[in-house]
Amino acid sequence: MSYAADSGVCLDRILASTDLSGLSKKDATTFTRRLKEHFPRLFDKYTYVYGHQYDCYFHLQKLVEILRDGLKNRKPALKKLDNERLKNPLWYRDEQQVGMACYVDLMGPTLNDLHDKIPYFKSLGVTYVHLMPLYDAPKGDSDGGYAVSDYRKVNPTLGTVKDLEKLASALQKEGINLVLDFVFNHTSDEHAWAKAALAGEKQFQDYYYLFDDRTIPDQYEHTLREIFPQVRRGSFTFNEQIEKWVWTTFNSFQWDLNYSNPEVFNAITSEMLFLANIGSAALRLDALAFIWKELGTSCENQEKAHVLIQAFNCCLQIVAPAVVFKSEAIVHPDEVLKYIDKDECQLSYNPLLMALLWNSLATRKTRLLTRSMKKSFSISENCTWVNYVRCHDDIGWTFDDAVANELGINAFDHRHFLNQFYTGRFEGSFANGVPFAENPSNGDCRVCGSLASLCGLEGALKSNDSKGIDDAVKRMMLLYGITFSIGGIPLLYSSDEVGKLNDYSYRFDDTKKHDDRWVNRIAVTRADTELALGNTSPANPTETASLHVFNGLRKMIAIRKQNAIFGQSSTQILDADNHHCFAFLRENTQGHKLLVICNFSEHPQTIQRSLLATLKGASSRDLLTDETVEMNASPLLLEPFQQMWLLAN
Numbered sequence: 001m002s003y004a005a006d007s008g009v010c011l012d013r014i015l016a017s018t019d020l021s022g023l024s025k026k027d028a029t030t031f032t033r034r035l036k037e038h039f040p041r042l043f044d045k046y047t048y049v050y051g052h053q054y055d056c057y058f059h060l061q062k063l064v065e066i067l068r069d070g071l072k073n074r075k076p077a078l079k080k081l082d083n084e085r086l087k088n089p090l091w092y093r094d095e096q097q098v099g100m101a102c103y104v105d106l107m108g109p110t111l112n113d114l115h116d117k118i119p120y121f122k123s124l125g126v127t128y129v130h131l132m133p134l135y136d137a138p139k140g141d142s143d144g145g146y147a148v149s150d151y152r153k154v155n156p157t158l159g160t161v162k163d164l165e166k167l168a169s170a171l172q173k174e175g176i177n178l179v180l181d182f183v184f185n186h187t188s189d190e191h192a193w194a195k196a197a198l199a200g201e202k203q204f205q206d207y208y209y210l211f212d213d214r215t216i217p218d219q220y221e222h223t224l225r226e227i228f229p230q231v232r233r234g235s236f237t238f239n240e241q242i243e244k245w246v247w248t249t250f251n252s253f254q255w256d257l258n259y260s261n262p263e264v265f266n267a268i269t270s271e272m273l274f275l276a277n278i279g280s281a282a283l284r285l286d287a288l289a290f291i292w293k294e295l296g297t298s299c300e301n302q303e304k305a306h307v308l309i310q311a312f313n314c315c316l317q318i319v320a321p322a323v324v325f326k327s328e329a330i331v332h333p334d335e336v337l338k339y340i341d342k343d344e345c346q347l348s349y350n351p352l353l354m355a356l357l358w359n360s361l362a363t364r365k366t367r368l369l370t371r372s373m374k375k376s377f378s379i380s381e382n383c384t385w386v387n388y389v390r391c392h393d394d395i396g397w398t399f400d401d402a403v404a405n406e407l408g409i410n411a412f413d414h415r416h417f418l419n420q421f422y423t424g425r426f427e428g429s430f431a432n433g434v435p436f437a438e439n440p441s442n443g444d445c446r447v448c449g450s451l452a453s454l455c456g457l458e459g460a461l462k463s464n465d466s467k468g469i470d471d472a473v474k475r476m477m478l479l480y481g482i483t484f485s486i487g488g489i490p491l492l493y494s495s496d497e498v499g500k501l502n503d504y505s506y507r508f509d510d511t512k513k514h515d516d517r518w519v520n521r522i523a524v525t526r527a528d529t530e531l532a533l534g535n536t537s538p539a540n541p542t543e544t545a546s547l548h549v550f551n552g553l554r555k556m557i558a559i560r561k562q563n564a565i566f567g568q569s570s571t572q573i574l575d576a577d578n579h580h581c582f583a584f585l586r587e588n589t590q591g592h593k594l595l596v597i598c599n600f601s602e603h604p605q606t607i608q609r610s611l612l613a614t615l616k617g618a619s620s621r622d623l624l625t626d627e628t629v630e631m632n633a634s635p636l637l638l639e640p641f642q643q644m645w646l647l648a649n
């Protein structure tokens with residue numbers, strides 16, 4: 001018998017014993033219709049992971065009840081949105097989409113204060129706001145909120161769930177989508193499940209990976225990567241209270257959930273639906289690469305991690321089809337691609353582009369960027385990249401060693417160079433960054449710092465170097481310009497838009513000083529937004545630069561939104577015939593073409609006109625300057641750090 005037949009019988013039986021009387025007639029019809037459509041896939045995934053367990057079908061039945069309750073609790077406005085999004089499933093590929101990620105306390109400082117920030121978001125053109133974790137979390141160090149103690153409670157310092165719902169609908173009214181984190185690899189050690197485990201309840205001890213001694217942890221650790229070697233060596237933490245070793249991939253207070261237990265899958269699905277029902281348009285799947293453990297492997301990117309995410313995706317299709325997943329896989333580029341699928345994660349961060357933009361800025365060379373993007377940029381037309389330059393985390397140099405090798409670049413040495421460069425230890429570097437997670441065993445490290453400081457603004461302001469300031473601003477425009485034009489949702493990291501410098505105050509805070517990522521978690525103050533909105537005038541060089549950055553970004557965003565070519569069109573990475581330059585072609589089904597050419601060096605560069613031939617027209621217009629560019633004159637000149645957005649006439 002085929003699995004489809006199996007799943008049909010199974011669904012009939014489950015439905016026969018599932019009480020749908022709490023649902024409205026309309027909801028009951030929707031629910032059964034969606035189950036008919038998506039249950040076969042869910043059944044397939046679920047039984048693939050849990051089928052060998054005697055109680056698999058019991059849990060599957062329970063899961064269907066969780067889904068039913070999820071639909072019951074979904075507000076009418078969100079159900080309406082479900083229908084709209086089902087009719088326009090590729091909304092996220094639209095040129096209108098521009099994202100911003102921010103911490104509530106650094107922007108608000110409360111959820112209610114964020115209502116006042118809506119005009120600010122709108123003045124930039126932001127249509128997607130990712131509020132970094134705002135759930136109840138341990139006091140003091142909570143990994144910036146990524147240690148969740150209760151998914152259904154907002155951190156009291158920020159507000160309440162009611163406030164969050166109110167904000168979600170206020171944003172939605174203004175055409176802004178709310179994006180929330182789904183932190184599902186781990187909970188904090190203060191989550192009710194962890195507390196029950198600590199109290200000795202066997203059922204909840206099975207929610208996590210607990211070991212009586214080092215035997216099994218030692219076996220796993222042979223092949224595990226250390227994520228935060230600066231705070232603790234290895235991936236396990238000894239808990240005195242229960243005298244057991246707990247699997248803690250990240251900080252010791254972040255306990256990894258045990259997804260080999262179907263009860264965990266069900267319980268987390270229920271939490272996920274709660275977040276979906278608050279009114280989020282997308283859920284950011286935090287640390288998704290780590291959710292499945294397999295002895296003898298790195299326990300990252302395992303096949304069953306994918307199957308589980310697909311199963312979660314089925315659940316969303318049944319209850320809240322307006323909601324999409326965003327993958328946060330900061331891993332090898334080939335592995336990043338595997339999460340991207342209509343039935344898995346429709347959106348994905350693009351860590352390769354991010355890292356290689358910084359690489360090109362340091363080296364002034366684009367061959368690794370060009371070669372890597374040729375290999376890895378193209379993804380399913382049903383999905384889209386989320387292109388970013390900075391985020392609240394560190395920069396990891398996750399390029400493919402094999403691609404580097406092909407170009408004669410020694411990956412290990414090159415990463416070392418990049419770390420030296422961006423921490424300002426390399427002579428002549430313009431960057432002010434901070435090393436992060438230095439691993440004493442292998443010398444590995446990653447880099448932290450704000451966009452502006454890494455681009456040289458901090459150093460230039462300090463030395464009163466006006467050309468340096470100018471160059472730094474141009475570097476920022478160049479990096480963001482590529483995220484606005486290359487294809488995907490550009491994601492601003494709040495504080496970048498006003499060019500804020502590194503904030504070193506974390507070094508005086510006992511709950512933060514061991515985690516250098518705080519250097520790039522920077523408040524956007526009222527003074528910043530007033531200046532940006534033109535309500536005050538710049539009073540010093542720092543503010544002048546800040547305003548330049550804001551206005552520059554705002555202008556590029558406006559141009560993006562006026563031209564459909566930035567939305568649903570293909571991207572072809574080109575050879576720019578000048579190794580300081582990066583070029584790509586956008587093309588849509590109406591035959592419109594856009595050629596983007598970028599100069600990564602502080603010197604003028606020339607480009608042969610043959611590149612322009614890809615536009616197949618007699619002339620084109622640079623959308624950034626509104627100047628006409630003829631095709632058949634002498635070589636094209638690009639000023640230092642200049643980019644051109646050439647639309648074929």
Ligand code: GLC
Nearest residue numbers: 143144146183250286287393
């Ligand atoms: C993600 C977050 C990061 C956090 C980690 C553990 O990578 O972006 O800030 O430390 O997950 O939750």
Ligand code: GLC
Nearest residue numbers: 227287328330331393394396
């Ligand atoms: C590692 C993880 C990534 C996480 C980061 C936090 O790079 O792969 O998921 O965001 O650490 O620093």
